[in-house]
Amino acid sequence: MSSAASANPRPRPGRPRLTPPLLAGSPREQVLEAAARLFTSKGYAATSTREIAEAVGIRQASLYYHFAGKGEIVTELLGRTIRPTMDSVARIESVTGDPNTVLYLVALTDVRTLASVPHNIGWLYLAPDVAQVEGFDEFTTAREELAATYARLAGRITTANALAPIPPGRLGEKLVHTVEEVIGLRNAGHRIGPDDATWIASSCLRLCGVDNVRIERTTKTAEALLDQINRAVP
Secondary structure, three states: OOOHHOOOOOOOOOOOOOOOOOOOHHHHHHHHHHHHHHHHHOOOOOOHHHHHHHHHHOOOOHHHHHHHOHHHHHHHHOOOOOHHHHHHHHHHHHHHOOOOHHHHHHHHHHHHHHOHHHHHHHHHHHHHHHOOOOOOOHHHHHHHHHHHHHHHHHHHHEEEEEOOOOHHHHHHHHHHHHHOOOHHHHHHHOOOOHHHHHHHHHHHHHHOOHHHHHHHHHHHHHHHHHHHHHHHOO
């Protein structure tokens, strides 16, 4: 063998799939999709990594190339229920300084995220067995940061007579719960449409004491800004 060949050995092929790809997307995305379906249909504890691998059509050993185990998979899935909303805040604030519009658009993004994540994975954070998973505290920290963001935004618009007994931190948590109504609606078989998203996002403004006239004006302004926000770089 030549010295050049020794210096640049050919990469070994990976293990072949057990079956042709059963799901769309990259192998990592296929694992997440299969796990989301199994976790929400069977439960986290009752689902094995072998079942997830078989659902994807790969060997169990190949799954560990992408994830250390079930815990890492479920925490990644949960992170996807929050991350898009948190990532949107800077974009939204870069295109509008109106506090009503900012809060409305953040809530609207949150609703759309929870409405679109596969298999309604948002409810997994309420499962006791998931709460025991290593790394779950990272999700709870992210959720607390989301509530703090809502509290900050609400603090800019809350009127004197709106939920006066509720401290800002509690109001932020209440706004998170308002948006998370999406999870319960999906569990009941309800498909979240544009009218639902608008109503829930508007409810966040109502909790802060914004009147219907301003809410109507805010929703129109927000709709006009959506394309600009989607193009904005954080």
